[in-house]
Amino acid sequence: MNPLGPDAAAAAVADACDVAAHQRCFVAAIAATRRGVPAVCDASHAPGFRVHANTGLRALMDALVANHPSIAAVLGDDVDRVARAHALAHPAQDGRLLLYGAHFADTLRDVTPDHPGVNGIPLHALARADRMWTEAHVAADEPAARLSEVAAIAPHRLPDLRLRPLAATRWHVVPGRDLFATWDALRRDVALPPPDASNAGTVALLVTRPADEVMWSPLPVAGAVFLQACRDGHRFGEAVARVHEHDPDADLSALLPVLFEAGALRILDPGSDPGVNPGPSP
Secondary structure, three states: OOOOHHHHHHHHHHHHHHHHHHHHHHHHHHHHHHHOOOOOOOOOOOOOHHHHHHHHHHHHHHHHHHHOHHHHHHHHHHHHHHHHHHHHHOOOOOOOHHHOOOOHHHHHHHHOOOOOOEOOEOHHHHHHHHHHHHHHHHOOOOOOOOHHHHHOOOHHHHHHOOEEEOOOOEEEOOOOOEHHHHHHHHHHOOOOOOHHHHOOOOEEEEEEOOOOOOEEEEEOHHHHHHHHHHHOOOOHHHHHHHHHHHOOOOOHHHHHHHHHHOOOEEEOOOOOOOOOOOOOOO
8 A cells, every 4th residue: 555645656756757857858968068069958057067067077087097097008198188089979878987988999099090009009909908807897707617627528528518708708819919918017007018029929818707806818819719719609629620720730738728727718518508608899
């Protein structure tokens, strides 16, 4: 039984709807003001409107910088200009600002097209690496498989083994560059590797979170091929074949321990859905 009575309850619902409508109008007006276009409903006369508009923009910019420390380290004072451009073009879609900046790499392509990057690695690739850390941090918890579990499987059953990257597993490759060494130095605020070292060959970046803390490590390109094959739904034997197609000399006995020690993979139960893990964006 409703203690308010039908009339009072209806009034309360109407008031709540009015408040929600006002909030939507207020947010839309702020977004329109930032873009310099007319608002569908004008809330600019509301008390504190300008303060809310400016504070909200500053919050997005600060979140973007905090979520992309490698970009902040490279751009220095210019990071505010780039962050402002992104915040104006991409209003937050989620109140959790830790998640803000999903499309920042695209903004960097547009706003800093002539920036040389770092050690031949473009800014958008560094931003993607920062985003990988965030995605790994907030991903669902899953138990990582151990290499000993795979070693215990009968050899004739190994080709049909189904492995998938954990929800937190991310990787990225910049052809011809050592992404791990450069991003790791920027992330930890230590001296950058010399350019000739970064250009010596392709080393991918692997980001994982097998437990509570996000981890990152260097990954041979063959490892990225193996992870991609597992993500695409291939069985163990098929994934190994993909690796050998890419690099006939790849050493699986050295590669697999890297992946399992990093906590990058899980074993699907025989009866589980063989659907692919969404994994990282290409």
